[in-house]
Amino acid sequence: MKTNYSLDDMRLFWVVTQHGSFSQAAQSLNMPVSTLSRRIKQLENTLGLRLLNRDAHRVTLTGSGAQYAQRCGPLLSELQDISDALSAQRHEAHGSIRISAPNNLAQHQLAHIFSAFLHTYPGIKIELSLSNRNIDIEGEHIDIAFRASEHFPLDWIARPLGSIESIICASPGMPLRGDIVHPEQLLDLPVVLSNPVRTWKLHNQQSGEQFSYTPGAMIRLEADDLNLVSQAVTDGLGIGFIPRFIAQYQIAQGQMIQLAKDWTGQPRQLTMLYHDRDNMPHRLRLFIDYMLEHYGSVNPNLSGANLVNPV
Template sequence: MKINYSLDDMRLFWVVAKQGSFSKAALELSMPISTLSRRIKNLEQSLQLRLLNRDAHRVTLTGSGVQYFQRCGGLLEALQSAGDALFDEKGEASGTINVSAPNNFTQYKLAHIFNAFLREYPKISINLSLSNKNIDLEKEHIDLAFRACDEVPLDWISRPLKQVKSIVCSSPALIEANTISHPKELQKLPVILSNPVRVWELVETTTGEKFSYTPLPPARLEADDLHVVSRAVIEGLGVGFIPYFMASEWIESGKLVRLLPKWSGQPRTVHLLYRDRDNMPHRLRLFIDYLIRASDN
């Protein structure tokens, strides 16, 4: 038999049984006696059991009521204990933070910040989900996310954190055979595409001229990992649009060269996303403040 009633009805019964009086229970619950009596009757009807014997002077438990009181008392105490533990944890620097972040950006820009935070707060743990795809934050129970996007998920708070600028790169051998001076000439070169960036938004740094380049299919290689993309570019399979924070070390070592040095990608802002500004656990507030301070340095 499926029983349909609320835990609140159970709690009301438990208070009445504990007090042995509807009037005392109503006073404790700040509830009219008539409302309390009606709620208990509804509970009995749902259970199809009589739980209380009522007379003009007192309330006593039936045999079924005794069993129900003993069992629901332990359940309500466990629920209260769980609620108290969560409330206490909210104000402590402890517990786990579920984080979603892009793979390569985390490796180059976030990992050392995460590690420093964990060293400073030894009772806090981070459960890190790395993906360059926009995962379902609600379904994955994410507390905090990093995203380079223009659209913010509904009901999430967004805070700009960092700007990422990409540049057009090539292997030295490929560019020696294919010199170009304007982004429109990119169409004649093979392309390595990094998902989810499907359009290369470029701007000429001196004149401000803008150009949107959409690589024609098929790309020689498409991947959602920038290391894979960069390796293909380094090995001369095509040109790529690579974040400067990654490309700079390969340019310095001579593995990559920058195409169109007067052109740069429009900066993409990495946003810090979280749900609730007011009712968040203390550990999450500490983490957000730490990230903002680190991004300002």
């Protein structure tokens, strides 16, 4: 037969056994003696056993009461430990943070910020899941997710970090028919495609003109890893649509050139996602605030101009 009783009544019984007195126990619990006595009597009625012998001078345990106290004491202690541990998450900088991020973004933009954060808070651990595909962040129990797309669960909070801008790139040794100044001149060139971006939405920074370029039959390679795509472009396999924060290094080293320099991709918003504003472990609040404070300043090519005030 299943017994239905309150854990709080069990706690009250335990306090009485520790004080050996209803009056002293009631004082420590800040409740009337009559209420405490009624709650203990209710517990005894629910169990169908007398737990305490009461007289005018003292309270003693019955045999059943002694057995009950012996079993419930460690249980209540364990429950208190659990409560204390969970409460500590609200105030202490320790524990794990599960983070999901695109592989290339993590390598080029996030890794050094994660390291700096961990040096600042040595009691915190990051568990990092890298994928260039949008994983099920709820199913994977992710605390923080970084996305460079507009596709994310609607009930998650999205904080903008900056904008990612892509540019058209090629190898310096790739044969071209004159100077490429307009995307229309790309139509006959071989292409290295970075999935899932199959259409390059371009705009002219000078005139504001818009142009959508969709590679056709000249696709030489498709991949969802931007490092591999960038390497294929520098190897001369074809032109590529590369985020500026990746391409700038190869351009500076002479391994890559920018084509149609007045044309860039429509900026994609980089967002940091998390589930709740309230009842958040302290470690998550520290991480969110750290990212909002530091990301734009150490990643000037992903402008922090879109940042909003932390909540």
